[in-house]
Amino acid sequence: MIHNIIQSDTSSTLTSEEIHLINIELSHVPQKSGAAIDALKIVQDKRGWVSDECLIAIAKYLEMSSEELEGIATFYNLIFRRPVGEKVILFCDSVSCWLCGCEKQKHKISEILKIDYGETTKNKQFTFLPVPCLGACDKAPVMMVGDELFTNLDSSKIEQIFTDYEQEAG
């Protein structure tokens, strides 16, 4: 869950809350490195992404090298090694959504937010990423914004969604 992101958190030490959560994960793995992915996610939950400094701090805490942890962090799609916006848009571009015209909706989003895949809006509110099939193909096209799933997308729905966000952000 990505909420209240501290935009460019580079503080190198883990917070006591993060350590507490990591310790819970550690309690049910036979070796520290077993909690690597969980630890990355815990830190990302709090900070939005995993900076080099954080990565090094986690690695140290789990008694791994930063290389080992980097190998893991860069393998997974949902571990962000670069700063992302406050909300990440996971836009499904897989086959059912494609059949239902998701490419058009993608362009719509690009037009509204003025960003392409992999980019973040100037105000750091959104990062736009494609995602494999979200498992809601009967309601294609779909996307997630933050934790929320939006289905049966069309142009007007997309406009509505982002207008609402804009208002919410004030």
Add this chain to the structure above:
Amino acid sequence: MPTIIVDGKSYEVGSGKNLLEACLDAGLDLPYFCWHPSMGSIGSCRQCALVQYRDNDDQHGRIIMGCMTPATDGARVSLKVEKAKEFREAVVESLMLNHPHDCPVCSEGGECHLQDMTVMVGHRDRRYKGKKNTHRNQYLGPLINHEMNRCITCYRCERFYRDYAGGKDLSAQASRDRIYFGRHQDGILESEFSGNLVEVCPTGVFTDKPFLADYSRKWDLQSSPSICSGCGVGCNISPGERYGRLKRIHNRYNHEINGYFICDRGRFGAGYVNGDKRTNYVGIKEPNGAFKAIKKNEISRHIIQWLGNGNIVGIGSPRASVESNYLLQKLVGPSKFSLGVSQTEHNILKRQVSILQTTRASNPSVREIEMADAILVLGEDLTNTAARIALAIRQATKNKAIAMATKMGIEEWHDSAVRNLAQKELSPLFITTTAATKLDDVAMKTITLSPDEIANFGLELARQLADGNSQDPQIIEIATYLTTAERPLIVSGPSLLNANIVESAAAVADALAMSNQNTQLSFTFPESNSTGSILLGEPQNLMLSDIIENIDEIDVLVVLENDLSRRLSAFEMTQLNASQTKIISIDVLENKTLEISDMVLPAASFAETQGTLVNNEGRAQRFYSVFSPLHDRLPSWQWVIDIAAVIENEELSAIASFDEVIDLCAQNNNFQALSSVAPDKNFRDHGLKIPRQTHRNSGRTAITANTSVHEPQQSPDEETPLTYSMEGLNRDQPSALTPFVWSPGWNSNQSLQKFQAETDGPLKGGPSGIKLIKSSGCGVSLDYDRTPSVSLKNNYWRLVPIYSLHGSEELSLHTKEISELAGLPFIMLSGRDADNMKVSDGDGVIVSGDDLRISISVRVSARMAKGCAGYSAGYNEIGHLTADTYVQINRDDEWQPLKPVVIATDRIASFKSEDNQYV
């Protein structure tokens, strides 16, 4: 033994092999990338595809990976069937999608496994129309060059570096066709074995950086069968030369010792051979203190003048060959000869040899060390004192995993499956040292003690093994592990300059061997011929201190390849300098002994001469020159013969060849087998000498093209069965005479399998080297010195030597890259001491003692025995820091910490920015 049928032909193969190994053993050319004979299979590259048939009636068969399929009895496969060939070609075609077409400028070109396999599968035409992926390269330090674009993702680098050698700072990153092998950020690779990446990588991603800067194609290199002089392990190496320069060193397979891998000191440490510190001409000291070059034939005048009917004394060296040492001893006589090491070291090493001659345990080769299943290390930081043995011990800790896998029916070669099954389970390894070691990560227990305590610990353990009366739970636990093991191993050595440690190691091993005849005892020996020089020592020999004491009675002192300043105190060096004694120094590099000498005789380096070295195991091995000595350099044994001629020693001056030197050495009881170490100069392979050059050598015409286009004459080699030419056979000759490996279609070092009787097995040319130490097996009578050790003094630290792969060895330290890695001399402190002194890594401290006060940089050790501090043994400029002295240590407030090594900033970038397509 199972029989397999390949394309209708039956082959008998070794048991427990996979089909790839079986095919290679049968002499068939089956391409592969990810499999490695010593690291097993993971099945990632899919190159070794075969078609396997269920039975006689199966007409179609299915594609299987040779490396992932056991070679079971009756297995029917085809290598030649179209389906298999087409698949293998497709694999290369896809590997080439992103591989740059930079062979002409790639330093791997001509010995590239990818090139070989591409030709082998017949891939030529490119169909892919997309862009190639590109990556950023990293700065990995002075030894290894990184060119990621050439990567074919075989995972060998990561598997060697991390899984095999225990390195932590190299990993596979990202995924799909963007996989990246590198560090987290630019920086020096930390592993002492990083150089093996050069040979493990089947293409040009990781290449030898110093070689790149002074490059030659493999086919233009002249090579020789050689032995590493970096430490006492005696790894086999293949140095390559061109234009009179030693270009690079490759591993040379020795089944018993180094196998496929050597350490970075061995690979990169010989740059001094080309360095500007080399001695080139005979020099004679002028009254003004400078050396004047004189002709070789002028030496006699001076020597005769100095010696008259006087007294000549010789000092030998543990880094000079058996032959050179022997001749010098012969020249001056045993009672006027010193082996050239300190008395403490001499006593310990001599004791190590005598223990090995009597112990009930066996004295293992490196390969046998790898087979141990419970290990105790007493007092050695093996990664820095006998690196190749440390690597073997790391493998030995995996034996538990292999045993578990075997129980579950998983083949040993199924590397990832073995790993997944065993997870972090390791065979027991106990390390007892004064400071942290690089093997600590695989140790079941590390025990941090001062040198005396280590000895006591060993002794108590031996007692526990003998009578079981110990109360110490730790001792009891270790004893239990050792007694329940099938092949326990004890490793020790002279590092801490404490004779009792060696005694206690022998006691433990002997006690174990009483009930288990598979018990092994291994000692490290510090220098490349330490063992050999002990073996040729005589009871009448002088100690270095005897020589200094009686220096005024000596007219001429001949020093053979020995920088005495590393063995004598500054005061003793001054005495030596002040004496009237004429000192003749025969050496390879300029050094402090040379400075105080009256005559310098330039010695050929290991790369320019031949000789025999005896390793820690007592194995005598012959090394051969890779090029004939330049300038006025001569092999040191030749200089001794020349001196013999001057002083009219008829026996020695009559010697006409190196083989005669060997015959003479064989007069010594310990060296009777010396002439069987390698074939003599008359050996011929099918009537021909063995070529040091490849058949494809471009000739050496261009060397002097600026002055003459006539091809310079090749130097003749009258002394050995090798020749400086491309004429002759290079196939299955005696292993001791194999300069390099090459086979048609196999230009890379993977051609080694054509020289082996079986993959990862002995060479077809037979074993090489001869073991000179045999044990009577009657058991060691303990010689434990019970003088109570000096107790700790408040606010004083007892100095213990700390060794460094880069920095502690004399000659390699004169190689630019090694000295860069060695860094500053240092004092090593425990974390707690460092905290108390308010210093951390890189800060300075002042070390003061009786007549000593130096300012020196700090390194913090993860563990350090109480009351002890380490000093960087072997480094230049460590002043008077010696083992077992007591010093005070205080923070140096004036210390200016040096900046970290500057990294070219334009290269600082990790793959992240480009690699993850979206974030």
Add this chain to the structure above:
Amino acid sequence: MTEKVLTKNISNVNDTTPIDRYEANEGYLGLRKALNSMSPDDCLLEVKNSNLRGRGGAGFPTGMKWSFVPKHGDCLPGHKYLICNADEMEPGTFKDRLLMEQDPHQLIEGMVLSAYTIGANIAYIFIRGEYRLAIQRLSEAIEECYNSGYLGGNILGSSFSLEMYVHPSAGRYICGEETALINALEGKRANPRAKPPFPQVSGLWGRPTIVNNVETLCNIPHIIHKGAEWFKTLGVGEDSGTKLFGVSGRVKNPGCWELPMGTPIRQILEDHADGMQTGLNLKGLLPGGGSTDFLTEVHLDLAMDYNVIGAAGSRMGTGTMIILDDQSCPVGMVLNLIRFFAQESCGFCTPCRDGLPWTRQVLEDLENGKGSEADLETLAYQIKYIGTPGNTHCALAPGAMEPLQSAMKYFFEDFKNHITLGRCPYEMNGVY
């Protein structure tokens, strides 16, 4: 009307089934029965007899898979593990989400029973990180179970204990492959492992491990509660039980329904999905997700049974169909799929890592009208090279090639037309 088994508690789209409602509707009766009166071997026999086949895609008989777990004396010391594969990421698949979001206790009961049968004391639900709602509801349900004695030590007073954890994935299609999943659970890079050894023998942390799909596990409580014989009667074809079938694409009523195994495709398409949207005709369909082969109109009367669909040259896969209509470009659709698979390749083995991007490049050229006859040959070559099972380290790449190879079989004209016209003949769904 067919009997609802897996979805009997599922009605309202956004609702979940809390523990009391689950219990009220025969919930946890299977578990009580097993713990009271059945040995693990009895349970295994029941599951074997039920002919339940894995719902994760491959259709492997569940009982047989479980029987490969070594008996106590034959394994190394340590735990055994049960893992629920809830990594649903196969394009066009949307059935497990439903089961987890709306009836989490059914899955948990199935897992407790399965764990009891195989002797596992630790169970994981490895779930897609994007399934936030399911994660939340499962976690709550697990909490409820600990409080009600269905999880934890001495379950329902028996000697059987089980710890259960929800592990949200950090995202990667390959994590759905069972051995890659195990690596991910161990905190490693999710490269698949070589088999043998199978996870049943050496899986998580090197110990015996069973990985089953969500839907597979959801069947277990009913099999135990009502018996194998009853279960076998549920199917109308040769396979037993019911199955969640889904339809996506441009049909009138896309969705997911529980129907008997062996329901004919046509019935699913016409009676439940209400047929194609107006103006569109069916061109082809992928019967069970993005890595199954196309079927066409001629196959509509086939029963959705593992062997029947297999005999027609495709696979049941996940049973969630993707419909290709006659106004969408088959080349474009295949390109979309290949792009997905190339992107999701773990990068371990060569044919998949480098072969799929090569296929993608050829398809991109074709779709953009830059293709040639030679490209068709290249595609055929790649299908053989990447698509033959065994050529790659895991099943991702052969799966990736299934839609392509069948598209080239059934829609070859479309591929040709792209070349002769020099452009995509369809009004494109998307811009490539």
